[in-house]
Amino acid sequence: MERINSYPALTETFKKFEPLLDSRVHTGIREGVKRMILVCGGTGCHASDSEHLLANFSALIAEKGLEDIVAVSNTGCFGFCAKGPIVKVFPDDVFYVQVKPEDAVDIINLHIIANQVVEHLLYEEPVSKQKIKTLHEIPFYRNQKRIALRNCGMINPEKIEEYIASGGYLALGRALTEMTPEAVIEEMKRSGLRGRGGAGFSTGKKWEFGRSYPSDEKFVICNADEGDPGAFMDRSILEGDSHSILEGMALAGYAIGAHQGYIYVRAEYPLAVKRLENAIQQARSYGLLGRNILGTEFHFDVDIRLGAGAFVCGEETALINSIQGERGEPHTKPPFPAQSGLWGKPTVVNNVETLANVPIILLKGADWFNSIGTGTSKGTKVFALAGQINNVGLVEVPMGTTLREIIYDTGGGIKGGLEFKAAQTGGPSGGCIPSQYLDTPIDYESLNAIGSMMGSGGLIVMSEKDCMVNIAKFYLEFIVDESCGRCVPCRIGTKRLHEILTAITEGRSTDADLVELDELANVIKDTALCGLGQSAPNPVLSTIKYFSDEYRAHIQEKHCPSGVCKSLVQYEILVEKCIGCTACANNCPVGCISGVVKKPHSIDQSRCIRCGVCYSKCKFKAIVKH
């Protein structure tokens, strides 16, 4: 690889590599265009054996001598992990799902050689049961606007050439040669981009603060700790478009006057770490990181630092302590990191998704970006859709899209046609949104107004099968585990909240507990030291506010309406419906079901562990839960 020594040379390189993406950008079959098979290599598809599939494609292409008409490549996460491994064929724009390693033969023989779409691998729309051929017709993708995820699933993240071919590093080149740092900051401010890590602070303003403090040394940190369990948008970007993060960091470095950046990644993301290491090496050898980037006076390098499984380290002051090799405990702000951060030097901390937006904003301009979204929230937001929803995955939609549109149009509605009960946004710091707010346009302010928050973008959909008291207990358990213990409200208060919630779910509580729960939650909110403790009561407060009837059913009637809370649930066999097939008895893990073949069975309640296996195994609806 040769160093690129100037902005014009970078533009030349871009022109040279641009044809690499030709068949992907300009879809539609035409004469002389070589086909491209893209195999998703993200964490999800990896787990579903995509590596083996990729190897099979390569072997078949070599064996049949098809190198002139088709190539195969690894790519980043398409966001549709539940249907993985995912394969896309360009320029046809055909989208295959759940492709097993042995299916490579069909795709090569039928699609590539005989020009026939492989029907049995097409995506089937869950409601209409229709097979859908191209990516752009799939409802899951149709309503998305991919800005932060623009390259995920489009380029090979292990090849810097493909990132450059997509226009990558051009924004950096232009900024370094044609813009002052102040002009970069001004453009970012005008774009209206706000932090995607949770707090929603203006990125341009943060950089302005970072620039305003004079110092011999400054730092840029990419927060890739992604602590919200159930959110994986940052992971997808790190794995699927690593270079966009490096470019975003270099631009932040230029804007504030920093020469060193760190990416703080959670250790649970080994593939992301590997891709980042590879990207850093490539960028250094092209002269896009390191000394005299693109032949200018600007130096900037990036190193990786690993987390070790502590949620609080996503909080920026705790994160900084962790990079310094200390316990990851937060401290009170001010001083803000922009003034005194890593080793006491001015430091700008930005989230992964925030940084992924930066290069494209500077490339296409602030006016392009701020034309998307709502009055106060510009651009798009990536959400990780999970829970009781048909299309589990990552979706990127313009700010201002309603929850209903996300859940029913993009997400394909609730699994099994059940009733929607609530959507949880903002992870352990957020709240549950009930159905009366399904039409709220999503932006930072409107989510706060209904007692939740944008958070990092986890969006867990819950149906009538989910118990809201149990969900609140789940989040509190998480907080109790993760509280760093520095301040009393968080250390002791959240433990007490958890105890009360446990008592409620076990039928050991009175109305007075509900009052204490509410009071204590408010005290913690007002007195905890850092964002973790201050926001920890949100799941409790929002569920009390919107689902008080469920709390009352647990407390007063000792009844869990969704049948989730084990202590309040009993399974019983209906004598008139049981035909004695023995499926329940054979599958009961503790052997507490007895009966003779072809005669009604019965459950020994004293030994039943309420695992629900019998309930799910019975084909005759002879087992009831109450």
Next chain:
Amino acid sequence: MENKSKPQVRMLPSEHYAKLDAYIDSFHIDPHDDRRKDVLIQVLHKAQDIFGYLPEELQVYIAGRFSISPAEVSGVVSFYNLFTTTPRGKVRINVCMGTACYVNGAEKVLEAFERKLGIKSGEVTEDGKFSIESLRCLGACGLAPVVTINDKVYGQVQVEKIESILEHYLTETGNEETSDGKN
């Protein structure tokens, strides 16, 4: 100076120490550099990869290599969930208890593993073969509920599938494949 701080008696395998030394040497730690601890967490990860856990002897040794007090190292080790000071099983079962996995029945999956192996989460079987832990989100939420066994990821795990997943590790081949895989 480094030699002096090494403990006199070393119970842990010396070939493991050799591997760790090679890794630590690559950082050229300067005992006078105020910022030398910035790679401490990296080194602890590597040490746990090599030795399987971070017993006191190893923590003291690492403290010596960084010229910091053993108390500082143990403070860091105890803070972070991914570090463990007791040996885990040869077959490490990790059940994700992140939100996406939880609402898709991860608790039942965890209980089923516990029942099957007769140990609780956080424990190791008597023969040292299996251990069960839970963790929070691997970022494979689309495949919820997710379980990892050593480095292999299993998606959409149902209680009924557990028997067949474990079968592989109960046999000798599963054993060989996994026992030394990481080192």
